Amino acid sequence: MPIVYPTKTEMPALDPIERRTSWDEVAVGYTVERALAEARRCVQCQEPDCERGCPVGVPIRAFVRRVALGDFAGAAALIRTKNVLPAICGRVCPVEHQCELCCSVNAKCDPVGIGRLERFVADWERAHHGDGTLAEPERRKEKIAIVGSGPSGLTAASDLVQLGYSVTVYEALHSIGGVLRYGIPEFRLPKAIVDEDVERLRALGVDFETNVIIGKTVTIDELLGEFGYSAVFVGTGAGSPKFMNIPGENLKGVYSANEYLTRVNLMRAYSFPDYDTPVKIPTRAAVIGAGDTAMDGARVSIRLGAKETHVVYRRTQAEMGARAEDYKRACEEGAIFDWLTAPVQFLGDDDGCVRAMECIRMELGEPDESGRRRPVPIKGSEFTMEVNLVVIALGTNPNPLIPLTTVGLETNAHGCVVVDPETGRTSREGVYAGGDIATGAATVILAMGAGRRAATAIDEYVRAKSAAAAPELV
């Protein structure tokens, strides 16, 4: 094995003190020199395990080699064969659980910074207008509807438009991107990048219809009927926030993470009153949960001006769901982590605003059905934490709007649409689904993988159907 420099090339980032008051992107990105140095750490394995760790099968070994050779356009073209949103994935993928976990140098030293290199390549491509003009596909007459413009929908739309279909993406909100728009904050994923990726799809011919709530404005049956779509892909996400059902949860200042982040990210409440949507300004904030969304909630609170921001989690750091990098960034920015702690109730003032949170300490007991040790309350360990803003980031349930309004669409006990994981096929003919609506809350890249598989399956379905309908042409 060649000698590998043991540590990952560092990612330049804004100063932690400075960024407590800035919405600018924290991770600045590799320079050419850093990208070359990092790409050269790759040993170009015969059997690239990293690629098995990628839900969309990016040709990692080959693209990293192109980077090492300084052929960034070539690297970009390789990534684009499998990933239509590389600038986004390079920023938000949980690489330490995926490609980088499988990297063969990982045992002895840091894995190759695959995520950072992907981001570098995507940013380089954008900066050099290398929009990788694609061959114009043969146009097909069939129309496909995509419901939801998040990662799964955008990926499916991209694949289907390149297969020659007329593709319309329906979005309930006024802006395209789903969780990329309302959920992930500017400092982690600049919205200009989402805009550019959407524009790229528009240029390929994808039609975007905002403010259309499928299941309300138009039903799936109408899409397949009078609207004339040959197939529908449902990528509506896990949109319904979970609450704890403990006393005081409806006090003013207690937010679901979805609401808090949507106010700030989609509606730009941090620029109130220049923007009309307000958000409560925290002085002491508590975020409940320890996943990616909790990190975002904590870091948003810090930027909104909280003097003290706590992340309260009933398990320990080992069970935390957040990406390692975001946890590190949150720590650098001053978030305080209260492990093995759970809220019992929220206490309000005379105006009905939250003023404190009663918590209880936990200890880890026997493993539960998830295989993780179950947190058990320690009797008598209750204490009160003063807070004037609480963000509940305990995950989401699938949005029930489409299952409720689509006859014959099977869902499971969790409300997820039941799909064949290989194809995204649902119990309704011509209806495919993928992403969080099928899996429950997961990641951007898993949703993209599902969108891609469904696009392939939809293509096969539509071709088979049109062949059956017009046998004389076969």
Place this chain on the structure above:
Amino acid sequence: MARIIEKRKLTPVTTMMIVDAPLVAHNAQPGQFVIIRVDDHGERVPISLTDFNREAGTITLVVQEVGVTSGLICALEEGEELLDLAGPLGQPVSLPEAGHSVLVGGGFGAGAVHPLARELHRRGVTVTSIVGARTAELLILRDLLEPDSDSYLPCTDDGSIGYHGFTAALLGELLEKGADFTNCFAVGPMPMMRAVAEVTRPFGLKTMVSLDPIMLDGTGMCGACRVSVGGETKFACVDGPFFDAHAVDFAGAVVRSKMYVDQERLAVERAAVGR
């Protein structure tokens, strides 16, 4: 889409607009609402449907100027477009097939009860409409509501027209006199709906109110609009907006509706000096 076809100033602070919105009109049902946004910096605001016409592809909205955004909406002229219009949202209200329904509309609520009146009337249900305003000039949409009502009863705080007093007081008197109401639907300011709930409770009259809490997406994604109904947390945008008035925690709903009073004041002051 979302072009304003017709605009009518109903009172100095209330505007009615007919909007070109064929997709929204197409599946709209009584009791539903839309969310609109006026400009790029604007809020998403929920507004009840006052009317919808599937053939013409239009919807009718009544907007009361209470803050910056509602002021911007009312300032739009015929021919201009709403930047964003999404809907129909919420559950259609469940309406009876027979009996005698009393509709209570306060302020802008006189518009919001209209689709209910029309559908009830179509079903052959007897409709009594009680509509309240401060004074005669502020009484709105009589021309829309009266034709679909078997009995149309205006109320004014100053007695300048109709009953002298609040809508809930008139409703109470009618109930005392043995009115044969089988259902009650009330839309209007929170104190009015709360008063209606208290009036009908002792009579066991099934009463539904349309809650209008602060909303954001309107599709069940954020939980901003959560209200406690019968001890259970509900999202007004997807579980409502109509709820059983006798189970709604009005006190809690009122508190939550005042979440941003300080910010709203700031926004109004700032708007006064120009955006």
